[in-house]
Amino acid sequence: SQQGEEDPQALSIQEGENATMNCSYKTSINNLQWYRQNSGRGLVHLILIRSNEREKHSGRLRVTLDTSKKSSSLLITASRAADTASYFCATIYQGGKLIFGQGTELSVKP
Amino acid sequence: EPEVTQTPSHQVTQMGQEVILRCVPISNHLYFYWYRQILGQKVEFLVSFYNNEISEKSEIFDDQFSVERPDGSNFTLKIRSTKLEDSAMYFCASSERHGGEQYFGPGTRLTVT
Numbered sequence: 473s474q475q476g477e478e479d480p481q482a483l484s485i486q487e488g489e490n491a492t493m494n495c496s497y498k499t500s501i502n503n504l505q506w507y508r509q510n511s512g513r514g515l516v517h518l519i520l521i522r523s524n525e526r527e528k529h530s531g532r533l534r535v536t537l538d539t540s541k542k543s544s545s546l547l548i549t550a551s552r553a554a555d556t557a558s559y560f561c562a563t564i565y566q567g568g569k570l571i572f573g574q575g576t577e578l579s580v581k582p
Numbered sequence: 583e584p585e586v587t588q589t590p591s592h593q594v595t596q597m598g599q600e601v602i603l604r605c606v607p608i609s610n611h612l613y614f615y616w617y618r619q620i621l622g623q624k625v626e627f628l629v630s631f632y633n634n635e636i637s638e639k640s641e642i643f644d645d646q647f648s649v650e651r652p653d654g655s656n657f658t659l660k661i662r663s664t665k666l667e668d669s670a671m672y673f674c675a676s677s678e679r680h681g682g683e684q685y686f687g688p689g690t691r692l693t694v695t
Contacts, residue, residue, distance in 0.1 A: 502681055503681065505683065505684075507686075512671075513688060513689070514673060514686045514687055514688040514689050515625065515673065515675075515686040516686070517683050517684065517685060517686070520682075520683050560624075560625065562625075564681050565627075566638075567630055567637050567638035568613055568615075568630050568632075568637065568638075568677070568680050568681055569615065569627040569630055569638055569640075570615075570617070570625075570627060570675075570684060571627065572624050572625040572626075573624060574624050575624065
């Protein structure tokens with residue numbers, strides 16, 4: 473089974489708009505993490521939300537977690553062209569490994 | 583700010599050759615990981631390493647793969663006899679505690695010809 477499936481697969485918005493990406497997972501989790509990847513580059517950790525948390529903020533990022541629906545969302549407010557990247561959610565599986573979804577490719581047009 | 587580093591950034595090798603990918607995790611981190619990403623696909627877990635031994639490995643991590651922490655700073659991934667399908671970006675990651683944030687290196691692009 474797959475963990476951390478994101479939707480939409482691709483999202484194109486104008487600078488200044490908000491971008492919302494969703495993630496669903498299948499098994500129970502201890503925490504869920506969001507990462508960003510610029511084209512051809514490494515993964516940058518954005519935010520970790522624990523299973524007993526419902527919402528977390530970091531700058532222009534807002535992450536929510538609904539464990540009853542096994543889903544999470546990442547909201548980027550007031551997007552900038554520099555936010556253009558792929559965004560992945562990842563769930564921690566036993567042993568500490570991260571299971572990544574396919575990601576959402578975000579394009580922010582100036 | 584401390585970061586995970588990886589060398590080389592790009593490695594080209596012929597099928598059947600051995601490659602060693604190197605990583606220097608963040609110095610106070612205890613948990614180490616290798617992941618790979620085939621072009622256009624999702625990031626896949628390969629192996630986790632703690633206390634000088636493998637904690638977990640995926641189905642991808644077969645007998646052709648091995649990991650080592652030869653000294654206090656380096657963490658290596660060896661592919662004994664590369665195949666065309668091993669071509670991918672290989673990412674090293676480390677974390678301070680079990681289940682915590684994992685910090686990724688910039689990756690090594692491996693091309694097998």
